[in-house]
Amino acid sequence: MLVLARHLNESIMIGDEIEVIVVAVQGDQVKLGIRAPRSIAVHRKEIYEEIQRENLRAAQARGDAAAGADLLKKQLGKKPGGLP
Amino acid sequence: MTDQPATRRIKTKGGDEVEILESHVLRVIDGLLGFPDLESYALLPHREDSPFLWLQSLDEPQLAFLTINPCVFVPEYLPRVLAADLESIGLTSLDGSIVLSIVVIPDDPKQMTANLLGPVVINPATKLARQVISQSPDHKIRHYILGESARKAEVR
Numbered sequence: 001m002l003v004l005a006r007h008l009n010e011s012i013m014i015g016d017e018i019e020v021i022v023v024a025v026q027g028d029q030v031k032l033g034i035r036a037p038r039s040i041a042v043h044r045k046e047i048y049e050e051i052q053r054e055n056l057r058a059a060q061a062r063g064d065a066a067a068g069a070d071l072l073k074k075q076l077g078k079k080p081g082g083l084p
Numbered sequence: 085m086t087d088q089p090a091t092r093r094i095k096t097k098g099g100d101e102v103e104i105l106e107s108h109v110l111r112v113i114d115g116l117l118g119f120p121d122l123e124s125y126a127l128l129p130h131r132e133d134s135p136f137l138w139l140q141s142l143d144e145p146q147l148a149f150l151t152i153n154p155c156v157f158v159p160e161y162l163p164r165v166l167a168a169d170l171e172s173i174g175l176t177s178l179d180g181s182i183v184l185s186i187v188v189i190p191d192d193p194k195q196m197t198a199n200l201l202g203p204v205v206i207n208p209a210t211k212l213a214r215q216v217i218s219q220s221p222d223h224k225i226r227h228y229i230l231g232e233s234a235r236k237a238e239v240r
Contacts, residue, residue: 038168041114043217051202051217052118054225055186058149058199059119063189065150068196068229069134072157075230 094126095145097138102128109142110206112213113172116186117202122147125213127206137184139204151184154200157229163203163218173205173212182206187229194235197226 004012011021017037024031034042090106110125122143130136135156141147154161163183175181183205185198200223206213228235 039172041166041169041217047201047217048117050225051199051215054188054199054202055116055118055149055215058186058188059147061150061188061190063191063193063196065130065134065136065189067193068150068187068189069130069136071193071196071230071234072135073133075234076156 094140094142096128096140097146097148104128107211110211110213112204112215114214116149116204116215119147127151136187139184139186150187150189151204152187152198152229153183154185154198154203154227155183157198158200158227161200163200163205163216163223164220165205165216165218169205169214169216173207173214174210175205175207178205180207180209182208185227188226194230194237196229198229199225200227201225 006012006022008022008025011019013019018040019035021033021035022030023033036042091103092106092109093101093103095101104126108126110127111123112125113123114120115122119141122141124142126140126142128138128140128148130138130150135152137151139149139151161183162178165178170176170178183203185200185203187196187198189196201218202215202225203218204213204215
């Protein structure tokens, strides 16, 4: 891992198109500004990882989809929609 | 001269083979989170009167995700999607898009949840899709589909 020390308002270039700027420092919180091409998604890491784990959980789940559908129908009290 | 639409036979998670229209094949850009190399999917109905849809991987027959339109149980659901995410699938807004949440049904199906924080947005015009992260702090990764009283109901 590359470790660089930056002061307030200094920045880091990742490749030619991604810039990470230290926008503010407040106590132990650092505000980062990110300039990146619109095609590149930028998200907080822990959220990204949580969704990855949840997707994996979904892929492995063995719950009864038919039972789930019946329970939801009951809650809705009417015929649910199918394919849009 | 007949002009049959192109179809293909695919294997599904349940072990069945089904025929789908080529025009219904979706490309999930960058894949679903955790499955970055798998971009080819098809949406299949779960069953005739069910609100669920299977997002079936065409690369891995054993991989399929149960999904649902979250508006079925949260009518006002509107994910806050970054413009960059929309653009990557050819949209300028959510108008005309299909938004689906990946569902997890655990052993006790009453506790089933839907991921409202990371919905899959589909552009039916381009057949491109992306799993995005909603910028709204209210959206949970495990949103209970059923209400509290239904979840606590005793199994008889």
